[in-house]
Amino acid sequence: MGMRKVAIVGAGITKFVRRAQETGKELSWQASKMALDSCELTLDDVDMVTMGTAPDAFDGVHMKGEYLADGAGGIGKPYMRHFVGGGTGVFSPIHGWFHVASGMADICLVVAEEKMSSCHPHPQGAFLTIFDHTTEQPLMPTLIWIFALEMNRYMETYGISKADIARVSVKNKHNAMDHPAAQIPQEITVEDVLNSETLCWPVNRLDISPASDGAAAIVLASERVARRITDKPVWIDGIGFSIDTAYWATRDLAYPRYVETAARMAYDMAGIKEPHKEIHIAEPYDPFDYKELHHMEGLQLCKRGEAARLTADGVTARDGNMPICPSGGALGVGNPIAATGLMKIIEIFLQLRGEAGKRQVPGDPRCGLAQAWGDLMQMGTVVVMRK
Amino acid sequence: MAITEKINNTTVPTFWEGEIPVRYVYTYGLAGEKFFRAVKDKGTFLGTRCEDCDITFVPPKIYCDRCFNKLDKYIDVGITGYVETFTITFHNMDGSEKKVPRVLAMIRIGDTDGGIIHYLDESIDYEQIAIGMPVKAVLKPKGQRKGSIEDIVGFKAV
Amino acid sequence: MKLEDYELGGINIKSSDFKKGKVLTTEWEPNLKYAWDNGVAIGRYLAGLKEGRIIARICYQCKRIMLPPRMFCELCFRPTDEWMEVKDTGTINTFSIAQVNWDASRRGKDEPPLLPAVIEIDGASPGMGIMHMLGEVEPDQIKVGMKVRAVWKPREERTGAITDILYFKPLRAPAKKAGARKKTKSKNAAPARGKR
Known part of the structure; x- marks a missing residue:
């Protein structure tokens, strides 16, 4: 297609915390600086900068992309913000990929930031307005409703129980014990999840990821430059993104078609025919535990309705045949929306390089993917990576 | 209302009213905390300096936005400066006329590269204001300072 | 590189320190008020609701009877063609039993849970659901697939709104006793909580 190969060569991240003292700019700088340091580059080496950050209404800064620019290293450079809701973090490398693959940049700094703690009384107040203002907002919905409705439909369609789903939360919070940036690593049991406060049945407190502050960054480079910078480039071999209708109540709530469409786009590009065999390790978006299962199915990593069984059988554990969310995911590491997706990209980057420390999955994984999802539960973003 | 009827009645509801019910509590950040603590406790302004780029940031930053160096040495830059630029406001936010016009200025602090946007003291004869005019910050009495931009009452001519 | 080798940024402020004001903060309450134009389709939809009717819109090309109504078909990308009244009955596609309010605050002990649901309206194309609430039902009696009917406000109180x-x-009426005797309660049946 006349596009250049693009590699990830460096990464940086802040701790994910409930309420950071740092401003969004400062968090962005901490992650960006670490990413550049990790591959021994300076800001002078960076041709272009992309910034991923979710609604302005979280940070409470209108035109947040512009506000964050100096912390992200964007001053005096081609700089652009992207935003596709919860899908933003995995769209970040896609946005940067366009810059490098097209030949416009040799080195692109990709930054993602979220500071949800500014929003009071709760970020849910900002979520209210993603619902249709005339036909839905008057019912005073919370975002949890929509997840509860989807989870219930998913359980009903495939005969899955709450306990089946709770295993995802147990696994991810356990995995997060080994992640240095993790906000809520915990050793819990399925019973703990089931006995935690019921928020919107079938969703309990421990089924949900927290609201978080944090930032992450990666450095992308063209093939020629990447090979000069590092012996261990991780290649972005496939990208995919797709959006479904905002008439969410008219969709099949048991199956994320938008994730499938995005995944097929990425697989075609990466030449992947049998994803469940060729993808060794995956970081699907898990803001709620059932979403990990939902997304595994949309990603064609297993058959519809089968993801819960794989989880119960330990296939998705860090030492299983197909490790899912070895980082600890949004459920364990935390969920500063845009930064979460990029954290997942960073996890696959480190895993493929064999640099994930205590989180390293066995078996020398060579191909991995990260996926995120967002807007009004309608946007799928997928990146396939190989070493 | 026949179902095939065209809409001729323009009195049907045509808009829907609502609001985004949020409020925000912002932290000042690592550099902002230091800056406003100094205003509150010491009655002075702090900046950070990047020697490589020869830039002094006021208010301070924890990083240089040109070279990305970490900046962690805070220097006292004093509370005097000069008017970099200004505007005179004659109206309130709601469009009504102000009894006394107010002068909003960007004040360059000392010999730094940074500045503070604030009001000039009401006692200033606004027809005498000029770019380059030396000014000094007027702070609230120490006991009344809370660590906010409102601790600065305004800037007065030196 | 290993994350473990770096000193990561991100200093968490303890909730107690935050409440005690140990770090400096500033507050802002934006005054965000809007008047959203309804447009033709939703304007007509609301006018229909005021009359106690649910009005959909048909696309002749894909033959979908769409709810909420829209003036263009997002799949065929052409104008839609005709209004059509559908029934005020439907089927529960999915539901929740919500113990939290819109701002994440919890429902009070004496407040019944909220019962949001996606309801596929009879007469519209299959799968055409709208979000609305359930009522006059015990939470533990609600089932996916249950047939439901709209309960309208008295005509004089209607304002042309989804509410x-x-x-x-x-x-x-759900056969409570029969249900209990046959133990048809599925493993996913919702726990009852709060009073009706």
Whole structure:
């Protein structure tokens, strides 16, 4: 297609915390600086900068992309913000990929930031307005409703129980014990999840990821430059993104078609025919535990309705045949929306390089993917990576 | 209302009213905390300096936005400066006329590269204001300072 | 590189320190008020609700009867063709039993849970659901697939709003005793909580 190969060569991240003292700019700088340091580059080496950050209404800064620019290293450079809701973090490398693959940049700094703690009384107040203002907002919905409705439909369609789903939360919070940036690593049991406060049945407190502050960054480079910078480039071999209708109540709530469409786009590009065999390790978006299962199915990593069984059988554990969310995911590491997706990209980057420390999955994984999802539960973003 | 009827009645509801019910509590950040603590406790302004780029940031930053160096040495830059630029406001936010016009200025602090946007003291004869005019910050009495931009009452001519 | 080798940024402020004001903060309450134009399709939809009717819109090309109505078909990318009144009955596609309010605050001990649902409206194309509330039903009696009917506000109280429908209630009263005897309660049946 006349596009250049693009590699990830460096990464940086802040701790994910409930309420950071740092401003969004400062968090962005901490992650960006670490990413550049990790591959021994300076800001002078960076041709272009992309910034991923979710609604302005979280940070409470209108035109947040512009506000964050100096912390992200964007001053005096081609700089652009992207935003596709919860899908933003995995769209970040896609946005940067366009810059490098097209030949416009040799080195692109990709930054993602979220500071949800500014929003009071709760970020849910900002979520209210993603619902249709005339036909839905008057019912005073919370975002949890929509997840509860989807989870219930998913359980009903495939005969899955709450306990089946709770295993995802147990696994991810356990995995997060080994992640240095993790906000809520915990050793819990399925019973703990089931006995935690019921928020919107079938969703309990421990089924949900927290609201978080944090930032992450990666450095992308063209093939020629990447090979000069590092012996261990991780290649972005496939990208995919797709959006479904905002008439969410008219969709099949048991199956994320938008994730499938995005995944097929990425697989075609990466030449992947049998994803469940060729993808060794995956970081699907898990803001709620059932979403990990939902997304595994949309990603064609297993058959519809089968993801819960794989989880119960330990296939998705860090030492299983197909490790899912070895980082600890949004459920364990935390969920500063845009930064979460990029954290997942960073996890696959480190895993493929064999640099994930205590989180390293066995078996020398060579191909991995990260996926995120967002807007009004309608946007799928997928990146396939190989070493 | 026949179902095939065209809409001729323009009195049907045509808009829907609502609001985004949020409020925000912002932290000042690592550099902002230091800056406003100094205003509150010491009655002075702090900046950070990047020697490589020869830039002094006021208010301070924890990083240089040109070279990305970490900046962690805070220097006292004093509370005097000069008017970099200004505007005179004659109206309130709601469009009504102000009894006394107010002068909003960007004040360059000392010999730094940074500045503070604030009001000039009401006692200033606004027809005498000029770019380059030396000014000094007027702070609230120490006991009344809370660590906010409102601790600065305004800037007065030196 | 290993994350473990770096000193990561991100200093968490303890909730107690935050409340005690140990770090400096500033507050802002934006005054964000809007008047959103309804447009033709939703304007007509609301006018219909005021009359106690649910009005959909048809696309002749894909033959979908769409709810909420829209003036263009997003799949065929052409103008839609005709208004059509559909029934005020439907089927529960999915539901929740919500113990939290819109701002994540918890429902009070004496407040019944909120019962949001996606309801596929009879007469519209299959799968055409709208979000609304359920009422006049015990939470533990709600089932996916249950038939429901709209309960409207009295005509004089309707304003042309989605809330002109108070909620949807089961078409038939659930056979409580029979249900209990046959133990048809599925493993996913919702726990009852709060009073009705």
